[in-house]
Amino acid sequence: GSALPWNAGYAEIINAEKSEFNEDQAACGKLCIRRYEFGAEEDQEWLTLCAEEFLTGHYWALFDGHGGPAAAILAANTLHSCLRRQLEAVVEGIVATQPPMHLSGHCVCLSDPQFVEEKGIKTEDLVIGALESAFQECDEVIGRELEASCQVGGCTALVAVSLQGKLYVANAGDSRALLVRRDEIKPLSSEFTPETERQRIQQLAFVYPELLAGEFTRLEFPRRLKGDDLGQKVLFRDHHMNGWSYKRVEKADLKYPLIHGQGRQARLLGTLAVSRGLGDHQLRVLDTNIQLKPFLLSVPQVTVLDMDQLELGEDDVVVMATDGLWDVLSNEQVALLVRSFLPRNRDDPHRFSELAKTLIRSTQGKEDGPAGERQVSYDDVSVFVIPLHSQGEGGSGP
Amino acid sequence: GSALPWNAGYAEIINAEKSEFNEDQAACGKLCIRRYEFGAEEDQEWLTLCAEEFLTGHYWALFDGHGGPAAAILAANTLHSCLRRQLEAVVEGIVATQPPMHLSGHCVCLSDPQFVEEKGIKTEDLVIGALESAFQECDEVIGRELEASCQVGGCTALVAVSLQGKLYVANAGDSRALLVRRDEIKPLSSEFTPETERQRIQQLAFVYPELLAGEFTRLEFPRRLKGDDLGQKVLFRDHHMNGWSYKRVEKADLKYPLIHGQGRQARLLGTLAVSRGLGDHQLRVLDTNIQLKPFLLSVPQVTVLDMDQLELGEDDVVVMATDGLWDVLSNEQVALLVRSFLPRNRDDPHRFSELAKTLIRSTQGKEDGPAGERQVSYDDVSVFVIPLHSQGEGGSGP
DSSP states (O other), X not given: OTTSGGGOEEEEEOOGGGOSSOOEEEEEEEEEEOOEEEEEETTEEEEEEOSSXXXXXXXXXXXXEESSSHHHHHHHHHXXXXXXXXXXXXXXXXXXXXXXXXXXXXXXXXXXXXXXXXXXXXXXXXXXHHHHHHHHHHHHHHHHHHHHTTOOOEEOEEEEEEETTEEEXXXXXXXXXXXXXXXXXXXXXXXXXXXXXXXXXXXXXXXXXXXXXXXXXXXBOSSOOOGGGTTSEEEEBOTTOSSOEEEEOOGGGGSEESEESSGGGOEETTTBSOSBOEEOTTOBOTTSOOBSGGGOBOOOEEEEEEGGGSOOXXXXXEEEEOHHHHXXXXXXXXXXXXXXXXXXXXTOTTHHHHHHHHHHHHTTTOSOSOGGGOOOOOSOEEEEEEESTTTTXXXXXX | OTTSGGGOEEEEEOOGGGOSSOOEEEEEEEEEEOOEEEEEETTEEEEEEOSSOOEEEEEEEEEEEESSSHHHHHHHHHHHHHHHHHHHHHXXXXXSSXXXXXXTSOOSSTTHHHHHHHTTXXXXXXXXXXXXXXXXXXXXXXXHHXXXXXOOOEEOEEEEEEETTEEEEEEESSOEEEEEETTEEEESOOOXXXXXXXXXXXXXXXXXXXXXXXXXXXXXXXXXXXXXXXXXXXXXXXXXXXXXXXXXXXXXXXXXESEESSGGGOEETTTBXXXXXXXXXXXXXXXXXXXXXXXXXXXXXXXXXXXXXXXXXXXXXXXXXOHHHHTTSOHHHHHHHHHHXXXXXXXXXXXXXXXXXXHHHHTTTOSOSOGGGOXXXXXXXXEEEEESTTTTTXXXXX
């Protein structure tokens, strides 16, 4: 535990009934960003990557695999390098007070800083852009590697990066990061599932109907329709609708729905429970040639927590966990556990690891508490507990 | 003023320097919803629309025209009929405690109510759906009518409907509805402009590059690029990005940007300041064959205010106005004017109309106040002031 950045805690459990391997993977470490040196002469520019590190951040990542652990393992081994490369490509902009219009620093036009200012572009937007690009680059790497090694699979990705006093949380999938402070509970990510991304997915099927190969219906109904419903007017929703309306059921409406099931049971094309993530390049609907990948996004949503703006307490943490935790514990229940555990264990140097283990145990029904309300998780569960108070320790240049 | 529903106030001003007509149009009135009577026998169903009204609502609408007043006039004359028709088509569901799976009320499957329950479908979702459909139907009507009469133009649409204790606000464009209460200011709509809908618009151009006819670039840059920028790495953003990154400028990047300009000056294809609305079926980029309509949505965003859940005060109102008002007054300034005017004029039966006039006058720099901070509007301005306290008066069935 104490080798983790910032003394963060980590714990995991494998409920491996359903598969041989832990499909959850985790990664964390220092993020050492080097800088390029510029040389320019007439129309020619040279760039050299310096050896010593220029800027230091910290990195935590959780990957929840499906269809085997291959994609999650690749992501855990690759994503931080992609991110480092993407950050190194823009680091001159990141350390400026305002990103320059030109990365070279030369102004082509005197009013360039004013244009950047008017667009409200800040240095944190470059880190967000780097995270977005890194996820996409990592997705391409995974696609190539899996194909080359005749493996399959996909994974969700939840990444936290601490850099220059800010915590960036990038999420593609159904894991969650939760800020827990003495008087505040705030999710730092939102889940991407067939339900939460219904309109985007239906819209794609509307634009490219060939993606459904005549086997699925794009429309949403409260339940799967059957022969008895033919000719009746039933509740439905299409891609442009947030509300509901009625339509007369035709034969095509009896096809299997593009998105089917409620809550945790909701599936995309009857196959997948998430709508964003890495991998799945080869994934097809069982016994068909219908591909899932066109409906999946690898780009994450990024939220930024400005730690320098918060008066952080000793027990303020971010809890990152895969869906196995959040399926059985609410945000409020997690916050209760955090707030009762940490103040009681201030002297324990491993208290963040112990808290992570406590959170894991409470998904197994082994903890005291409102047992009647508590379910048991049969999924893999992985948890990081990141203490925010120690931010700034460990130094960060320049 | 006193003939308006709920004694609501209305005022408008024409800054007609730029055009012959008031391009703003307004409409309001009672919404009388009739009911269909069902008759069924074996596989046959008959529906008859009853003569007497079954459910009553109220309706306020503002349309801000561009390219002439034709579309706004058509919308003001048509949208309420479209909405009435759409509501009449689902009224049996609206008056139920929960919308039935089948509009006929017959259950094909005993667990149907449970499926509707699990999806969380409520009667207000049917009103939202009816508003969404009505906007689209009205857009089609406007397209046909303008073509038949060889006219052109488009308009934004902001609609408020009060029905069964709820206020529905549907918005397509850059008008705004603002709730002002003693201790609360809450926007009930958000604006749809090329800036706020950047990702949707860039995504469309990515999927259908032919829509740009090789004349525009999909990418966003802090300013329009020029020859000097060629080969340099400059800040840019593509459809999948919320953050910013750098790219090396190629010749194609020098084209005119799909979305250009900041704030009020932002234009779609150099032509239009809004990204949602009605009409514009014929609109093309000047001197080209490039159409605007594929980038425009007619579907509104709908927000619901549950008036029955609020302890409404005598001076609680919704202020609806076209962009001419919000360009020169902030939400806070409008709230200040409302809160200082209404309590002082409780005895005036026309106080809501007088408030609307006061708001209009303050866009003309004729009012007292922090004149230094206040700008003058040269746009048409139209304002409704809807008192919420009188809701429930005037009766509403069934």
